[in-house]
Amino acid sequence: MEQDFWVFVRENIIGRNAVIRTPFGKRKLTYADYTASGRGLLFIERYMQKVLELYGNTHSEDDATGMITTERLHQAEKTIKRLLNAGEQYKIIEDGTGATGAVHRLQQILGVYIPPAAKDSFQKLLARYFQGKELKPFESFLLQNRPLVFVGPYEHHSNEVSWRECLTEGIEIDLTEEGLLDLDDLETKLSRKEFRHRQKIGALSAASNVSGVVTPVYEVARVLHRHQALAFFDFAAIAPYGEIDVCRDAESYFDGIYFSPHKFLGGPGSTGILIIHQKIYRKDLAPTIGAGGTVEYVSFHEQQYYPEIEIREKPGTPGILQIMRTALVMELKQKLDPERILKREKELIRRALKRFNACNPIEIIGNKDPDKRIAIFSFNIRLGTSYLHPRFVTILLNDLFGIQSRAGCSCAGPYGHRVLHIDEKKSLKFKERLMHGYSGVKPGWARLNFHFLMTDEEFDFIFDAICFVCRYGKYFLSLYRFDIHTGIWFNKGYSPPKVTFGLEEAVRAGEGEREERSLQELFGRYKHEALKIAEALKNDFDEKAIKTTEKDLIPFVYL
Known part of the structure; x- marks a missing residue:
């Protein structure tokens, strides 16, 4: 391919020229929410169409479609394992649509989930x-x-709440003063005498989906194994960007990992992936789900399951296309070159930190060392002694500029308590308000990430928009109504277009991607229009009219 492969992939992103309607007119979509979900790619979708031409169920190899699909499925699974350095001793199990289903299957295999x-x-x-x-x-x-589960200080709910519901006792590892995983605390807690006789399980995020801070996973695995603990890692936040080696050496190998391929470029529609070392699996027991495809023989009164882990843990018809898509997007990451991805990420992180530091009202969450994080940024915008509501920030980025970001606690409540300095007393106050139906007071942050394929022009546009919201955001409060019960902000004079879905639309689809337009021209117009509106609102703005939610919690402003 003559052109740079990165350019080819970027031009194949589905929706790269999509336009959304907002209260301020049409806006070209600028996507900065890859931490939540990746974007589809045209060439992968076209290839999947070709795969469908000869698609059949994998439970038969007696006809062409069954045989070809089965072979492609096996090739896909081999590809996934190869790219993770998962040799014969490792087994691949697919479950659900992301890491949540995968960790749940792991808990079933370990015998701790009821x-x-x-x-x-x-x-x-x-x-x-x-x-x-x-x-x-x-x-x-x-x-x-009961078994002990050692979890990190910045876990996603899927890797913390799920363990709380198991037959386990959770032990949380502290943050250091620098906002990193405290390895000394991990060592201390693993060494407790009263824990010697109990099974120990380490289940930690490889990176935070809030701050982007990275866990030294190989060092953690070494510490866990030194104390006879199993080492499992949630790679959901970092898998689309960094390399993963499940079997680096005899001390820092992983007993299992799980991640969400839907967060990869081209990943939407893939499956959750669980990779486990075969030593943790008991073949003397029935599989986690007894069903078609797992049994070798069934009589009136008994059944015999296949001995192979990857067969007996594939009940019913597997997610055939989802697994193939997963293999493709992992191959794509490799072709895009992880070293080049890392270099671009570091460049974007350094530039982002420089721009964030130039906007005084912004408070960034987490460690700011570019070498200890990936390009995920969560932040709040201070307004005097209060804050712009995170959901108001994301609404303005969307409505004025078409930028897709996300607000909330990012399914990381315990980490949120730490980084927002919410003690037990304040936490109980928040809970009480939420239980009484006041979700609008719920604390959180605005989050976006700077994807390695993002152009410099897009990067600068996003930061210009953030700085605009810092400077002029309060003047737009008068245009929006805040529902304190839901936390949703509604533009007072705007009714969003009806969202449609159905077969009729599918039949009419196929017009293709919109024609490419000059980003410089569009971004310039959006900024000019936003500034014009802000200046007009500023003239009529009454600072005394600003209200705040409860000051003894985390106060957010509204009108």
């Missing part, structure tokens, strides 16, 4: 059997001997 209804039924049966006599000593024994 469905809530089953747990409740079991507790009732125990109560009936013991009739209150010996139940409490049994419960005490159970609590003192």
Whole structure:
């Protein structure tokens, strides 16, 4: 391919010329939300169409479609494992649509997950059997001997809340003063004498989906193994950008990893991936789901399961196309060159930190060392002793400039408590307000990320827009209504277009991508129009009319 491959991929991003309607007119979409989800790619979708021409179910190899699809599926799984350095001792298991399904399957394999209804039924049966006599000593024994799960300080809910619902005791590792994982605290907690007889499981994020701070995973794995603990890592936030080696050496290997390929370029529509070392799997037990495809023989009264882990953990019809798509997007990352990706990321991080530092009202969350983070940024904009509401910030970026970002706590509540300095007393106040239906007071931040394929022009445009919101955002408060019950901001004089979906639209589809337009011309016009509106609003703005949510929480401004 003569042109630079990065340019080719960038030009194949689906929706790169999409236009959205906002209260201030039409805006070209500028996507800065890859941390939540990747974007589709035309050449991958066209290839998947070709795959569909000879697609068939994989549970038969007696016809062409079954045979070809089965072979392609096997090739896809081999590709995924090869790119993770997962040799024969590692097994691939696909589940759900992302890391959430994958970690849930891991918990089932480890034998620590019990469905809530089953747990409740079991507790009732125990109560009936013991009739209150010996139940409490049994419960005490159970609590003192259940497995320990060591989680990091910046986990996604999927890798923390899910473990809380298991038959495990959670041990959180602290942050250092620099906002990094405290390896000394991990070592100390693993070394406790009272933990010696208990199974130890390490389940930590490889990077924060809030601050982008990176975990030294190989060093962590080494520490965990030194204390006879299993080492599992959630790579959801960093997998689309960094290289992963599950079997680096005899000490820092991983017992398992899980991630969300939908966050990759071309990834939407893929499947959650779990890679495990075969030593953690018990083949003497039934698979996690007994179903078609897992059984070698079934009679009237018994069944025999396949001994191969990758077969017995593939119940029913697998996500065939989803697995193939996953392999393709992982191959794509490799072809884009992880070293080049890393170099571009570091460049964008340094430039972003320089621009953020120039905007005084901005408070960035997390460690600012470019060598200890990826290009994910979460921030708040201070206004005096209060803040612009994070969802108001994202609404203005969308409505005025077409920039796609995200606001909230990014499914990382415990980390949010730490970085926003929310103590137990304040946390209980927040909970009380939320339980009474006031979701608008919920703390959080605005989040975006600077993808390595983002052009310099797009980068500068996004920062110009952020700086504009810092300087002029408060003047737009009068144009929006804040619903304190939901946290949603509504433009007072605007009704958004109806969102449609259905077969009729599918039949009419196929007009193709819109014609490329000059970004310089569009971005310049958006900034000029936003400034013109801001200046007009500034003339009529009454500072005294600003209201704030409760000052003893984290106060947000509104009118």
